[in-house]
Amino acid sequence: MKQFVIIGNSAAGLSAVEAIRSRDKDSKIIVLSDEEHPSYCRCLISYYLAGDVKKEKILYRPESFYKDNNIELILNKKVTRVDPKKNRIVCQDKSAFDYDSLLIATGASPKFPDTKGIKKTGVFGFRTLKNTMDIDGLLAVTKSACVLGGGLVGLKVAYALKKRGVDVKVIVRSNQVLSQILDPEAAGLVKKKLEDNGIEVVLGEGVSEIIGEEKEIKAVKLDSGKAIGASLVIVGKGVSPNIDLVKNTDIKTGMGIISGNTLATNIENIYTAGDCAESFDLTLGKLAVNALWPVAVEQGKVAGSNMAGEKIQYDGSVAMNSLEFFGLPTVSLGIYNLKDLQGYLELKTYDRGANVYKKVVLQNNLLVGAVLVGNINSSGLFLKLIRERIDVSTLRDKLLEDNFGYPDIMDLVKDKEKLYV
Amino acid sequence: MRSFMKKLYYDVKKCLGCKSCELACSLAHSLTQDIFKAIKEEKKSLPRKKVHSSKGNNYPVSCRHCKEPKCVDACMAAALYRDDQKDMVVYDQERCVGCWMCVMSCPYGAIRPNILTKLAIRCDKCQDKDEPACVKACPTGAIIWCEEAEVKV
Numbered sequence: 317m318k319q320f321v322i323i324g325n326s327a328a329g330l331s332a333v334e335a336i337r338s339r340d341k342d343s344k345i346i347v348l349s350d351e352e353h354p355s356y357c358r359c360l361i362s363y364y365l366a367g368d369v370k371k372e373k374i375l376y377r378p379e380s381f382y383k384d385n386n387i388e389l390i391l392n393k394k395v396t397r398v399d400p401k402k403n404r405i406v407c408q409d410k411s412a413f414d415y416d417s418l419l420i421a422t423g424a425s426p427k428f429p430d431t432k433g434i435k436k437t438g439v440f441g442f443r444t445l446k447n448t449m450d451i452d453g454l455l456a457v458t459k460s461a462c463v464l465g466g467g468l469v470g471l472k473v474a475y476a477l478k479k480r481g482v483d484v485k486v487i488v489r490s491n492q493v494l495s496q497i498l499d500p501e502a503a504g505l506v507k508k509k510l511e512d513n514g515i516e517v518v519l520g521e522g523v524s525e526i527i528g529e530e531k532e533i534k535a536v537k538l539d540s541g542k543a544i545g546a547s548l549v550i551v552g553k554g555v556s557p558n559i560d561l562v563k564n565t566d567i568k569t570g571m572g573i574i575s576g577n578t579l580a581t582n583i584e585n586i587y588t589a590g591d592c593a594e595s596f597d598l599t600l601g602k603l604a605v606n607a608l609w610p611v612a613v614e615q616g617k618v619a620g621s622n623m624a625g626e627k628i629q630y631d632g633s634v635a636m637n638s639l640e641f642f643g644l645p646t647v648s649l650g651i652y653n654l655k656d657l658q659g660y661l662e663l664k665t666y667d668r669g670a671n672v673y674k675k676v677v678l679q680n681n682l683l684v685g686a687v688l689v690g691n692i693n694s695s696g697l698f699l700k701l702i703r704e705r706i707d708v709s710t711l712r713d714k715l716l717e718d719n720f721g722y723p724d725i726m727d728l729v730k731d732k733e734k735l736y737v
Numbered sequence: 738m739r740s741f742m743k744k745l746y747y748d749v750k751k752c753l754g755c756k757s758c759e760l761a762c763s764l765a766h767s768l769t770q771d772i773f774k775a776i777k778e779e780k781k782s783l784p785r786k787k788v789h790s791s792k793g794n795n796y797p798v799s800c801r802h803c804k805e806p807k808c809v810d811a812c813m814a815a816a817l818y819r820d821d822q823k824d825m826v827v828y829d830q831e832r833c834v835g836c837w838m839c840v841m842s843c844p845y846g847a848i849r850p851n852i853l854t855k856l857a858i859r860c861d862k863c864q865d866k867d868e869p870a871c872v873k874a875c876p877t878g879a880i881i882w883c884e885e886a887e888v889k890v
């Protein structure tokens with residue numbers, strides 16, 4: 317009997333497990349996680365902190381999932397080394413597991429800058445349910461907090477803290493929020509929404525020091541010399557892939573673990589998926605890490621299917637972000653900001669009255685990116701056009717119209733239409 | 738019992754674009770189920786089906802309950818899942834946080850956000866009725882409710 321070992325019990329790992337089980341009911345599957353909780357919706361921890369989502373709803377799969385699917389789940393187990401030569405993984409506690417086929421779906425961890433004082437108690441990353449509960453435990457005595465970084469996670473945690481009555485300021489080094497997913501125009505609209513709702517955003521400022529006692533933070537000192545009082549600091553400076561366990565092995569890494577188009581690594585029986593994986597990015601045309609929930613799920617599915625014997629090719633990932641703050645829906649796809657890129661064309665509309673901003677990015681008549689704020693109804697169609705690399709020259713005048721709909725792309729997409737007869 | 742295998746098909750030649758289906762859909766999913774009261778509901782019921790026009794034809798668009806649904810893969814709250822027995826994508830509104838990941842990933846543009854309720858607007862094939870409201874409301878018979886093998890025009 318084959319033995320599958322899956323390191324990681326989250327989006328990528330479980331989607332692989334489900335893909336394996338739908339094809340193979342009998343083989344042994346072992347899932348390992350270094351967290352103490354069964355799988356939960358990682359992206360909902362800010363909603364949980366805010367009180368918008370109750371604890372029972374944060375589980376990603378029902379508690380019976382592992383038993384129902386005959387899966388051995390081992391929690392609190394940190395894998396420290398993969399040994400491809402012996403087909404074995406070794407854990408921190410020296411226990412070891414042999415595999416016939418291995419999936420590394422270890423995700424990512426928050427990056428911490430080496431700012432002075434960053435190791436003090438009261439400075440948190442925001443990635444796990446444990447982080448969330450630790451922060452939650454302090455809120456009763458927290459009046460003011462600083463969030464370092466204006467990315468999606470930073471803004472979400474700022475929203476949660478505000479909702480819990482904490483006075484919160486977001487300190488952003490760049491000149492806009494969400495610089496990794498939005499252009500300055502769209503970011504301006506989101507920032508205004510946050511500020512209108514009491515979340516203060518400080519742009520263009522770095523943090524030079526976290527001031528206070530070892531166990532009690534007092535303030536955050538900015539590069540400009542100004543200090544902002546805070547007893548809680550959350551770092552939202554992006555994530556880096558969890559790849560220590562393959563360092564000094566034959567498994568190839570770059571930013572993440574490098575995967576080919578079956579999501580196998582350079583070692584035939586070792587696959588990778590999700591936030592720890594570096595794979596082909598369709599719009600960039602090169603390897604990249606797209607640390608996103610839907611990408612982790614789709615990669616896990618392909619990896620799991622192939623581990624169970626299929627030969628599915630993964631076309632590549634597309635950066636895709638959907639967010640909503642205070643009733644302002646926003647989507648970003650693929651290439652969102654040209655900055656100094658050459659050879660692209662942007663088409664935009666901005667309806668100030670309605671607070672609707674839409675932009676598409678074209679490259680040689682292919683849609684390669686989009687930013688939508690206020691009206692995101694076309695976003696799924698855009699994603700389809702981007703994924704299938706469809707020539708959109710006949711659609712150029714329609715793309716940004718409010719009534720742009722599936723019938724406009726129906727004859728261009730790959731699947732043959734079956735419902736319209 | 739109602740057949741789970743039935744799907745919505747559309748005879749495009751017959752669709753006039755009158756949007757009776759949209760209206761019937763909104764009403765069927767309103768709280769009061771009464772047209773005069775429904776338009777005054779605080780969180781107005783919005784149609785789960787939209788008629789789009791392209792090249793002179795009209796096409797009603799709504800959730801197709803895909804076999805490999807992208808929305809389910811993308812749902813970060815596990816609020817959407819596929820029920821193979823019912824042959825549909827089921828939506829647990831209690832779990833939904835309104836992140837609009839499903840809207841972003843639907844290749845048919847068939848899911849829209851309801852900003853007021855923070856819920857996704859998508860076809861549920863009128864689960865609680867003997868047949869979908871849009872089918873009954875279509876004055877020209879352009880909306881066909883049948884199993885795949887039975888489709889004919």
Ligand SMILES: Cc1cc2nc3c(=O)[nH]c(=O)nc-3n(C[C@H](O)[C@H](O)[C@H](O)COP(=O)(O)OP(=O)(O)OC[C@H]3O[C@@H](n4cnc5c(N)ncnc54)[C@H](O)[C@@H]3O)c2cc1C
Binds near residue numbers: 350394612
């Ligand atoms: C607050 C927050 C909000 C987010 N919002 C969004 C959003 O709106 N949209 C979006 O697309 N994405 C969002 N994300 C990102 C999303 O959560 C990730 O992309 C997704 O969780 C990646 O899934 P994964 O399975 O690759 O890794 P992870 O979810 O990180 O899971 C990794 C798993 O591996 C285990 N593991 C790691 N190292 C080891 C080891 N050495 N030994 C054993 N087990 C190990 C962990 O315990 C865990 O089970 C958000 C993330 C956060 C934190």
